[in-house]
Amino acid sequence: MKKHNQSQEEFERIERYLTGRMDDNEKPDFEASLKTDPRLRKQTEEVRALLHAIEEKKLREKLDDFHEELTAGNRRVISVRPFLKYAIAASIALLIGLGVWLLSVRKTPDEKLFSQYFKPDPGLVTPMSTTPDYEFYRGMVDYKQGKYKPAIRRWRPLIEQKPKNDTLNFYLGVAWLAQGENKKAIVYLSKAVKYPNSTFINEAWYYLGLALLKEGHSEKAIHSFKKSNLENSNLILKEMGSAK
Amino acid sequence: MKKQYLTAVIPSNMAKAATVLYQNTFTSPLVEAIKVNEEWALRTLYKDNYEKVETLILRNSGTKEEAKDIFQEAFIAAWRNIKDNKFLPENNSAINGYLYTIAKNKWMDYLRSPEYKKKVAFNSSIAEPVHLPADGKGDSEEFNKKLSVAMEAFEKLGEACKNLLIKFYFEKKSMKEIAEELQMDASSARNKKYRCMQVLRELAFEKDVE
Numbered sequence A: 001m002k003k004h005n006q007s008q009e010e011f012e013r014i015e016r017y018l019t020g021r022m023d024d025n026e027k028p029d030f031e032a033s034l035k036t037d038p039r040l041r042k043q044t045e046e047v048r049a050l051l052h053a054i055e056e057k058k059l060r061e062k063l064d065d066f067h068e069e070l071t072a073g074n075r076r077v078i079s080v081r082p083f084l085k086y087a088i089a090a091s092i093a094l095l096i097g098l099g100v101w102l103l104s105v106r107k108t109p110d111e112k113l114f115s116q117y118f119k120p121d122p123g124l125v126t127p128m129s130t131t132p133d134y135e136f137y138r139g140m141v142d143y144k145q146g147k148y149k150p151a152i153r154r155w156r157p158l159i160e161q162k163p164k165n166d167t168l169n170f171y172l173g174v175a176w177l178a179q180g181e182n183k184k185a186i187v188y189l190s191k192a193v194k195y196p197n198s199t200f201i202n203e204a205w206y207y208l209g210l211a212l213l214k215e216g217h218s219e220k221a222i223h224s225f226k227k228s229n230l231e232n233s234n235l236i237l238k239e240m241g242s243a244k
Numbered sequence B: 001m002k003k004q005y006l007t008a009v010i011p012s013n014m015a016k017a018a019t020v021l022y023q024n025t026f027t028s029p030l031v032e033a034i035k036v037n038e039e040w041a042l043r044t045l046y047k048d049n050y051e052k053v054e055t056l057i058l059r060n061s062g063t064k065e066e067a068k069d070i071f072q073e074a075f076i077a078a079w080r081n082i083k084d085n086k087f088l089p090e091n092n093s094a095i096n097g098y099l100y101t102i103a104k105n106k107w108m109d110y111l112r113s114p115e116y117k118k119k120v121a122f123n124s125s126i127a128e129p130v131h132l133p134a135d136g137k138g139d140s141e142e143f144n145k146k147l148s149v150a151m152e153a154f155e156k157l158g159e160a161c162k163n164l165l166i167k168f169y170f171e172k173k174s175m176k177e178i179a180e181e182l183q184m185d186a187s188s189a190r191n192k193k194y195r196c197m198q199v200l201r202e203l204a205f206e207k208d209v210e
Helices: A008-018 A027-036 A038-073 A084-105 A109-117 A134-144 A148-161 A166-178 A182-192 A201-214 A218-227 A231-239 B012-025 B029-035 B039-059 B064-083 B092-112 B114-119 B141-156 B159-169 B175-182 B186-208
Strands: none
Touching (some): A008 A038, A027 A038, A038 B039, A109 A201, A109 A231, A134 A166, A148 A166, A166 A182, B029 B039, B029 B092, B039 B064, B064 B092, B092 B114, B141 B186, B175 B186
16 A cells, blocks of 8 residues: 655655746756656646645535525515505515616726725734633634624624724724625724724725725725825725825 | 735735736736635635526526536636636636636536436527637546545545645645644644645555555
């Protein structure tokens, strides 16, 4: 069974090649050996299949999660009673609903800009040890996996205890924004920008700008972006025709 | 190293470099994020496209369950080709169109298959397949066989190894991050990864080893 052992060095060399991390000094040699060494060729194909398999397995799990989220959101069923007057009322309601929907589906330039720029902050490194901020970091683990709702659930009691914590206000704001709850995002991010010495001050102004933009308050958004020194704030200001 | 493009928190010199890279390669931040399996990007791609595909399949004699399967297969094929640079979308709508076309072709292939024809007389009004630059059939049969064996083997792997390998190869976390999370030094994490990969390799290809 272990006849074809692969040393750690051999494995890591193949891995470097397949993940595009091999430098120009090493690559020609490796590619030359691939042509002449059938054992290396076989091993490389095997590792390639394994790396693909790991990614695809995990992706398939994620796709099922997304699907569930999607169908869970669609379970709102409208029941129409079989009486004419109710039917008429329902049709009118549906027509109004359709109008609102059509308006909301057509993206404004501000919303386009928002979706082009918005990406949740990557989050903080979470230590494994039990720190006093355990609950905060548990929420951060959820946050980093894109589970914004559980993260918000964990952080909410904390913000009641520490309403003036800049980090909490910032991440709660970004989490709400990622959930599409712009107004709630604005509430927290407006608090986060009140601490000029915060590590997150430039990010907080930037995300506040994005939240305001999404809500359609372009003027206020510009004001926010101008207070942030992030490169992205400059880029977005340029696109909005309002460079610093 | 985890690649980040046009994100908010990276230092401005890096953001500048990322912007240049972005402009030079003409790909959108979404595409770059898909390549590194960023959850928000994968979710966006899924949610923005599923409904259209479901509508197509429901209108052409399919069920919701079939729509889900076809869409997910198409999603994986599109994702794979984007990662392998076989398909270089210039913007988000190019990816959406690409994903839709793959799903449509897969559904048509199914409708034309003997398996389906046995089930029901073929009288669908669906159009002819559209030619695609890369449709997920690029890899050899032999490789695809290896891939499915490897996926089965991954199922059998212990939880600790599964989690570690996912952190490295799906989440694309750095050695440093992973070592920190597992509270071990970088060289032990590296060695653990190597050993997990050898277990996986034996589980998958043991019979091939003469």
